[in-house]
Amino acid sequence: MRSRWAYGAWLGAVILAAAAGLVANQIVSRPPILVAKRVVVPTPPPAILTGDTLQRGETLAELLADNGLSGSASFGVIEAVRAYKNPRRLRPGATVEFAHRSDQPPHRMSMKLNPDSTLLLALADSAWSVELELTPVTTDTLLLSGVIETSLWFARLGGEVDKLAEGEFQDYVYDLADVFAWKLDFTRDIREGDRFRVAVRRERRPDGSLRSRRFMVIELINKGRVLPAIPFASDSKLREYYDAEGKALRGAFLRYPVPFRVTSSFNRRRYHPILKRRRPHLGTDYGAPTGTRVMATASGRVTRAGTWGGYGRMVEISHARGIVTRYAHLSRIGVRVGQSVEQEETIGRVGSTGLATAAHLHYEFLQNGRHTNPATVKLPPARALDSDQMPAFAGVRGNALELLARIPLPDPTALPTAEPAVEVTAAAMNSPAR
DSSP: OHHHHHHHHHHHHHHHHHHHHHHHHHHHHSOOOOOOOOOOOOOOOOOEEEEEEOOTTOOHHHHHHHTTOOHHHHHHHHHHHHTTSOGGGOOTTOEEEEEEOTTSOOSEEEEEEETTEEEEEEEETTEEEEEEEEOOOEEEEEEEEEEEEEETTEEEEEESGGGOOTTHHHHHHHHHHHHTTTTOOTTTSOOTTOEEEEEEEEEEOTTSOEEEEEEEEEEEEETTEEEEEEEEEOTTOOEEEEOTTSBBSOOSSOSOSSOSOEEEOOEEEEEETTTTEEEEEOSEEEEOOTTOEEEOSSOEEEEEEEEOGGGOEEEEEEOGGGEEEEEEEEEEEOOOTTOEEOTTOEEEEEBOOSSOSSSEEEEEEEETTEEEOTTTSOOOOOOBOOGGGHHHHHHHHHHHHHHHHTSOOOOTTOOOSSOOSBOOOHHHHTSOOO
């Protein structure tokens, strides 16, 4: 019995030992528990932003070098830019912004090519990528009216005046003078109480500046005459202005070669300020700053171009129907004898050569060899649209007149005595025409 009990105890002990060993082996073979270490990556410092402006006579490569780019990096930038703009044609005043970190050359750039486009450049893997960013615009229609007080530059405005940017109306003054240049001399023919209505389609940038502007319709009431101007693109695809009957406002001759004030009119017994005696003044003088461009008032052929006595530097142009025009006291001449010129083409610059006391343009108009007052001469009639173009024009005219009807016509008898709502300084009135 004792031997059986001892054997059983021994066997139990062996089994317990084996089980304990198995458990121990399982515990040892279990994979260890890994504890992740927290690694703190420091945030890079923010990029430093700097800017520079291209100066007159400076190249883009020089500007880049001044802002820390190496020769090879500058070459990469220039080649990237070349796909959008010839770097040699970047104008003075072009701005470039750089992004770089402390003690490092720039790794990002933005280059403003013009108000409507900016190049964005970024350095990646030793190469510069480039993207063209266009300035967004919003489109609206501006409705304005006005009453002339002393001139178009001094007008009492009505309509959506609150939408005008600073100096915007002054640009419209020059535009209106251009539209009606074949009908009116804005320095002589505009009278107090004249009225106008205009609708302008505008594209505006976020900063309020205009990308483009164009008239949708114009109405000018001058000395009781109603003068509409309706833009229309004929078969030539050129957008011109027409009256309600489809006759072009652009006549064969401009009323004046420079849009500036008359300083001396046509007068057959004018007192000459230099010669100190009375002699005929067979033309019209326009006061304008030296260097102002002078336009041919009609297409023709240059018959004189050079110095001619008291005229100083002078250009003479022969036109159809026996008409000759002369432009005197020029500081520079831009055409040669025998050259054909088009209406509004620049033929010279205002000066004070010859018998002149100050910078101005002396303009003469001759018909069949006889001097005629260019301010009052009956000019050749404007051409009209062809009959097959009239249906399309009628549709445009209808839309234009509906738009015009939305603009209340101001009362010329209700001129207030307060200061004008829009006033142009003397400097603005004498600035070169656009």
